[in-house]
């Protein structure tokens with residue numbers, strides 16, 4: 277557990293596990309979550325991986341700079357994390373905004389990213405109106421009024437009626453409104469269709485059949501920009517299949533790593 281200082285002085289909280297010489301696997305979380313997004317998946321992955329995850333700026337234990345944030349800043353945060361962790365040639369797994377960061381860092385730093393998992397993400401997510409509404413609500417009223425609508429976009433029917441929903445709702449409501457607004461502005465300003473079309477690296481896209489934020493067709497459309505990419509659909513899961521279906525999610529990651537000869 278440690279902190280990395282980003283280019284503008286923002287302190288980012290990161291956690292690293294596994295042997296120093298292990299094959300690197302980096303996780304980037306989604307909007308309104310922190311690095312605990314991956315808690316259920318990590319114990320199910322093969323031993324020997326060097327696993328790096330961090331809290332995006334404005335989330336979890338990282339600093340909360342004044343919004344808005346730019347996607348370029350979030351990508352440069354990811355570079356700072358990977359450099360501080362001493363990992364390169366990594367498999368970079370990003371979910372939602374984390375998947376946008378994956379696309380951005382794969383374009384900018386091919387030395388750091390050997391392969392990508394684009395989970396429940398797209399080259400462009402939502403509309404400017406949607407993000408403006410979220411920014412306005414978070415800034416003026418806080419997170420609570422957003423929570424029910426977001427839970428319905430995040431989770432499939434089974435999870436919405438299950439015992440773990442209150443935990444994820446509470447975590448969402450604990451997200452600093454400034455951090456949420458800052459990252460929402462970054463998503464609003466991002467259209468990676470052109471840069472992502474130029475990417476040539478092994479890519480696995482993962483979608484959830486009940487994802488209300490990045491539906492399967494949208495995820496597939498982004499995967500199709502990258503020749504040779506693979507697409508996997510997790511049924512009866514929504515936007516956060518690493519939470520709803522960790523066994524299936526871990527199996528997809530493990531099989532993808534094995535096809536890449538890792539660990």
Ligand SMILES: O=C(O)CC1=CCC(=O)O1
Pocket residue numbers: 305306307308371372373374401426429463489515
């Ligand atoms: O909160 C949502 O609607 C889902 C989402 C979009 C980008 C992200 O990271 O999460």
